[in-house]
Amino acid sequence: MTLHIFFMLFIMAAVVIFLRFFPFIVFSGGRKVPTIVEYLGTTVTAAAIAMLVIYSFYGSLEYPLEGFSRFLPAAGASILTVILQYFFKNPLVSIIAGTALFMYLIR
Numbered sequence: 001m002t003l004h005i006f007f008m009l010f011i012m013a014a015v016v017i018f019l020r021f022f023p024f025i026v027f028s029g030g031r032k033v034p035t036i037v038e039y040l041g042t043t044v045t046a047a048a049i050a051m052l053v054i055y056s057f058y059g060s061l062e063y064p065l066e067g068f069s070r071f072l073p074a075a076g077a078s079i080l081t082v083i084l085q086y087f088f089k090n091p092l093v094s095i096i097a098g099t100a101l102f103m104y105l106i107r
Contacts, residue, residue: 045091052095053078056102073105 027033056074081098085091 018063045095048095049081049085049091052099073102076101076105 001014027072045048054086056077057071060074077098081094084097085094
């Protein structure tokens, strides 16, 4: 590993750590969370799921001549995501499990 790569990795790690701790630093000490941040906290989950659905089904629409070989993994992962969200009401579990199943099925 060259020195340049080491410094690049160090800078990237420092930025990620800063971004992870930034909300705790800003909103510590009993400060009120702005309404826009609360709004984003409630809507980002739905947006992430919508992006995953679009990404999953885009691949099956991109190659229509291959038939169901591209559609079935996306449909299976989507069904799993909906079922897990319905029963567990935990977006993190639903998103991770659906993405993992989709990646497993396409490989």
